[in-house]
Amino acid sequence: MRSLEFRSGGATLRYDATGHGTPVVLVHGLSGSGRWWRRNVPALSASHRVYVLDLAGYGQAYRQRALGVQGAADLIAAWLDHLDLRQVALVGHSLGGHISVHVAARRPGRVTHLVLACASGLLRGTPYRVALNLPRAALTGRVTFMPRILADTVRAGPLNVWRSTTDLLRDSVQELLPALSTRTLVVWGARDALVPPSMGRALAAAIPGAQYEEIPRAGHVVMVDAPERFNALVLAFLDGPVPDAPAEPSPPPAGQAGGEEA
Known part of the structure; x- marks a missing residue:
């Protein structure tokens, strides 16, 4: 993949692109990176043009102050406009899913599909409580992925993560x-100790027509813990048939008034 750069409003977003087809944009989470x-990426790029982002302050874009949720959403929305991307599927993990909801709300004409993986948009508490849950969240996931988590966290730096x-x-x-109005798939790891599955179910219930899928034995970094299942769910959602819209209620027979009888 070829690394590219987009700048807007004093912030820089880095991204790689590979594959051909309708665009799929992957947005990493807190302290993460495109890696x-x-x-x-291999499974998704077989049938789609995949864009892998590094948010400002993280990954290849780490030498700058991290943006807040709103600022990151503004930057991604401006990037979509710059590339004139249409029929976009936004796939966001954790903080990336949180940001992706804002992007979909800002650009409903561009974003047609939304995949929220263990997204943080309803999370409450304090930074200290989140920090206390991190070790348990790490232990419920793929242990071999820990070096990547630590390396990206160190690269971003404590101030950006905070x-x-x-x-x-x-x-x-x-x-x-x-x-x-975006078609939405919500995917959660059943063992997520950072953003619990109950939050995923609440998220899906609040979005009209959203589909909820829970992957057993997967933790917070669900796309790493269970990549084959995650990829299959996302591809089926992106490439499968569009569900029928709910049927409109039939009008009452002619001459019969609606409402309760007197």
Whole structure:
């Protein structure tokens, strides 16, 4: 993949692109990087043009201050406009899913599919509580992935991680969800100790027509813990038939008034 750069409003977003077809944009989570999608890109790029982002302050874009949720959403929305991407599928993990909800709300004409993987948009608490849950979250996931998590966290630096954590806990997507018109798949790891599955079910229930899938024995980094199942779910969602819209209620027979009888 060829690494590219986009700048807007003083912030820089880095991205790689590979494959051909309708665009799929992968948005990593807190303290992460585009490398977290390495087990997913080959399967997705076989039938789609896949863009792997590094958010400002992280990955290849680490030499800058991390943006908050709103700022990151603005930057991604501007990037979509710059490339004139249409029929976009946004796939966001954790903080990336949180940001992706805002992008979908900002660009409903561009984003047609939304995949939220263990997204943080309804998470509440304090940065200290999140920090206390991190060791348990790591232990419920793929242990061999820990070196990548640690390397990306060190590269981002404690200030960026702290800023991002504080900001995401202040931002809620609750009010945006009922108005989302984007087809949405919510995917969760059944063993997620950072953002519990109950939050995933609540997220899906609040989005009209959203599909919820829970993967057994997977933790918070669900696309790494169970890549084959995750890839299959995403591809079936992206390439499968569009579900029928709910049928309109039949009108009452002629001459019969609606409502309760007197």
